[in-house]
Amino acid sequence: MSRIPPKPWPTGLADQVEPLVLRVLAPNPSPYTFTGTQTYVVGPIDGPDCAVIDPGPISDEHLDAIEAAIGKRAVTAIMCTHTHRDHSPAAIPLAASTGAPVVGCAPLVIETTGPRADEAFDPTYAPDRVLEDGEAMRGTGWTLTALATPGHTSNHLCFALEESGSLFTGDHVMGWSTSVVIPPDGDMGDYMASLEKLLARDDTRYHSAHGAAIEKPKQLVRGMIGHRRQRENQILRLMRERPRPVSAFIPDMYRGLDERLIGAAEMSVTAHLLDLEKRGIAVSEEGIWQAA
Structure with missing residues (x-):
């Protein structure tokens, strides 16, 4: 796990991370969100339309920053990787202001009574369309294809930007830490299977919801699989003691x-x-x- 870098962080700024992608950092840093949740606006900057991935928590400051990054473009879709409260709640006000449909992961709310080790689920999330594995959303010069990656949550999706080879990985693979897998909804077997699914792909870059872009995705995923296997071996050794x-x-x-x-x-x-x-x-x- 990386240490949180010193401020200033680029909160509220539209950072162009590749020709078709702007990244906007939300003002919600924490031990589980790093410097905050990253929202992505996908589509040619001078084009007629775009998509917004993981609009983030409800924050007037963050919503203003997203709308500034959208500019004069129409929003074709507001796409959510999963329904933790640092990812999906802003979909409602953003849909109201842009008229865009909310699409992506299925709704999911798991109530917990004890202290959480991650963000709670968003009970307000109500998508206009749930994307199945392999379904795509398209705009002018961009195509985003859903990839089912359960494990961190059972409804988690990644989105592949076909034109550049990049993958938006939400919390499944992050640029600063390994993902937490929290039972009863989080499932380690599913998580490992989803990592193997990513390892078999040829994505050139990962854009995660937290942390820097991942420029060597296969190397990172191999390391994550190895790390989890190492943890499993530690647990087996300690149980045998x-x-x-x-x-x-x-x-x-x-x-x-x-x-x-x-x-x-x-x-x-x-x-x-x-x-x-x-x-x-x-x-x-x-x-x-x-x-x-």
């Missing part, structure tokens, strides 16, 4: 961890354990985990 609850895995696996991220680490370990249980490799009795 002695049965233990989830909290007892953390000191050995995450030395020097920021206390604010302990919840995320426990959820990640839980996701691994549930996956191991599905595969018949681990068992739990009254919250105590051991190798099967």
Whole structure:
């Protein structure tokens, strides 16, 4: 996990990250969002239309910045990768101001009663159209194709910009940290399968919702798969030493961890354990985990 860089951050500025893509940073930095959520406006800057990917949280400042990046173009679609509250809530006011339909991931709300290790779900998200794997939205000079990538959330989509070879990865692959996988909706087996799906593709660049553009995507995805397998091996080794609850895995696996991220680490370990249980490799009795 990267340290948050010192300010100033380019919040509210339309940063041209490639010919067809403007990036606008929302003012919502946190231990889980890095410097904030990044919204992307896709389409030729001097063209007649564009799409907006992950409009972000509701913020007058951020909405003004998105509309400035849109300029005089019509918005063909407001596209959401998933429904965490740092990604989709601004779809409603942006749709109201632009007249654009909201398309992309399916609606999903999971209520939790305890402390969260990521953003909560957006209960206001109501898409006009849900995109299936392989479906595309098109405009003048741009094509965005949906790629189903469950794992971080069950409804997560990435969007491939066919004209440039770039992939908008939401929170599935980020430019600053590995993604958290939070049960019951987050699923480690699905997440690993989605990483393998990306590894088999030939995308040239990733634009994630948090962090810098990823210029060597295959290298990063291989590293992420290796990292998760390493974590799984750590869990298996610790279970073989002695049965233990989830909290007892953390000191050995995450030395020097920021206390604010302990919840995320426990959820990640839980996701691994549930996956191991599905595969018949681990068992739990009254919250105590051991190798099967």
